[in-house]
Amino acid sequence: MSDRPIIGMTMGDAAGVGPEIILKALHRADLYDRCRPIVIGDQKIMERAETFVRTGLGIHPVSSVGEATFQQGQVDVLDLGLLSPELPVGQVSPQAGDAAFRYLEKAIRLAQDGQLDAICTAPLNKEALQQGGHRYPGHTEILADLTGTDDYSMMLSAPKLKVIHVTTHVGLLEAVRMIQPDRVYRVIRLAHDTLSRAGIAKPRIAVCGINPHAGENGLFGNGEEEEKVVPAVEKAKEEGIDVEGPLPADTLFFRAVRGDFDIVVAMYHDQGHGPVKVLGLDAGVNITVGLPIIRTSVDHGTAFDIAGTGQADEKSMVAAIQQAVELAPKS
Template sequence: MSDLPIIGITMGDAAGVGPEIILKALKDPEIQHICRPLVIGDAAIMERADRFVRTGLKVNPVRTVSEAGFRRGYVDVLDLDLLPADLEPGQISAQAGDAAFRYLERAVHLALDGELSAICTAPLNKEALHKGGHPYPGHTEILAELTGTEDYSMMLSAPRLKVIHVTTHVGLIDAVRMIEPKRVYRVIRLAHDTLKRAGVSEPKIAVCGINPHAGENGLFGNGEEEEKIIPAVEKAEREGIRVKGPLPADTLFFRAVRGDFDIVVAMYHDQGHGPVKVLGLDAGVNITVGLPIIRTSVDHGTAFDIAGTGQADEKSMKEALRQAVELAPKS
C-alpha cells in the first residue's frame, strides 16, 4: 500500500454534503485499493457526518501527513480544528466558508511540497466563501492564485467524454469577446499536454465553433470562426497536434462520445457543461488543468437542501478520486 498515491481530499463547506459523500466514497473497498486518502478538514465534523451516513468508519485525527496510518476501517483526517462540532447543516455560514478556504489552502501547500500526489475537492458554497472573507468565483480561481498560475482551464470528465473550456464563468456576450486565437491555442495545448501526461500517446482533439454550424462559411455570425479559432487550430496542427475544427457543436459531442475524439474544446460554459451533465450529474468530474498540481472535484454543489440527511450520492466523489489517481504523477 505504501506505493499508492496519497490523495488529499478537502472537506469543502462543512454545512453541505461534502463530509457525507467523502465518508461514503471511502467506504468503498475499490477506493482503498487505488490510493491512500487523507481528508483535510475537521475531525469533529467528519465524526458527526458518520452519524448521518453510518459507514462504521473510524475517524483518525492527525496533525501531519506522516502521522496518517491509512488503515482499513479508518479515515485519516488532517485536523485543522476550525469549526464547532454542532455546526448547523444546510445553513450559510461565514465560519464554514472561511474554513473551506483554509482546507484548500493547506492542501495546496502540501501538494506543492510533494506531500500529496493530488488534491480532490468536495464542494464549497460561494456565498459562504464570500461571507468568510474570500471573494473568489470558486475553487479554480483560488487554486490559480495559490499556485501562481496564469494559464489554466476547466476540464470536465464524464464516462466517454472529456471537455475543456476556453471561457467559463462569464456571460455569453463577454465570452465571445474574450475568445481569441492565443487563448484558443493555449487551451488546445493544455488539452494535449494533460492527456499526454495521463498516458494518451496521441490525443485526438476537436474544437467547437462559436456560431451554429460553426458559422457555415460565413452564413452565420460575423466571421468569428475565421478570426478567433482557425488561426489557433492551424498553429496547433503545425506543431504536430492532432486537432480538428472548428466543428459544429450540435454534432461534435455525439462524435466524441462515439469515440472519434479524446477531448472537446468548448468555447463557453454551457456549450461544454450541457453535454457532460446530460450524461449524468453523478458521474461528472471537474478537473483544473494547467496547475503545477493535480486537482479534481465533484461536479455538483453543496446540496444544502439534503445536507445532514445521509441521502447525498457519492458517485461523483468516487469518480473524482479515480481521476485524481489516474492523473497523479507516476514515479
C-alpha cells in the same frame, strides 16, 4: 504499500454534502488498495457527518500527514479545527465558506511541499466563499492563484466524454470577449499535453464554434469563428496536433461520445458543462489542468437541499479519487 499515492481530500463546504460523500467513498475498501487518502477539514464536522451516513467508519484526527495511518475502517482527518458541529446544515454560511478556502489552501501547501501526491476536492458554495471574504469564482481560480499559474483550464471527464474549456466562470458576453486566438491555442495545447501524458499517443481534439452551426460561413454572428478560433486551430495543426474545428457544438458532442474524438474544446461554461452533466452527475469528474499539482473534484455542487440526510450519491467522489490516483506522479 508505499507506492500508493497520498490523496488529500478537502472537505469542501461543511454545510453541504462534502463530508457525507467523502465518508461514503472511503467506506469502499478497494480505494485503500489503490491510494492513501487523508481528509483536510474538521474532525467534529466529519463526526457529525458520520451520524448522517452511518458507515461505521471511525474518525482519526491527526495534526500532520505523517501521523496518518491510512487504514481502511478509520478516516484520517487533518483537523484544522475551524468550525463548530453546531454549524447549520444546508445553509449558506460565511464561516463555512472561509473554512472551505482554508482547507484548500492547506492542501495546496502540502502538495507543493510534496506531502500529497494529488488533491481531490469536495464541493464548495460560491456564495458562502464570497461571504467568507474570498473573491474567487470557484475552486479553479483559487488553485491557479495560490500556485501562481497563469495558463490553466477546467477539464470535465465522464466515461465517454472529455471536455476542456476556453472560458468558465464568466458571463456569456464576457466569455465571447475573452475568447482570443492565443487563449484557444493554449487550451488546445493543454488538451493535447494532458492526454499525451495520460497515455494517448496522438489525441484527437475537436474545437467547438462560438455561434450556432459554428457561424455557418458567416450566416450567424460577426465572423467570430474566423477571427478567434481558426487561427488557433491552424497554429496547432502546424505543430502536428490532431485537431479539427471550429465545429458546430450541437452535433460535435454526439460525435465525441460516439468515439470520433478524445476531447472537445468548449468555448464557454454551459457549452461544455451541459453535455457532460446530461451524461450523469454521478460519473463526472472536474480536473484542473496546467497546474504544478494534480487536482480533481466531483462535478456537482454542495446540494444543500439534501445535506444532512445521508442521501447524497458518492459515485462522482469515487470517480474523482480514481482520477487523482491515475494522474498522480508515479515513482
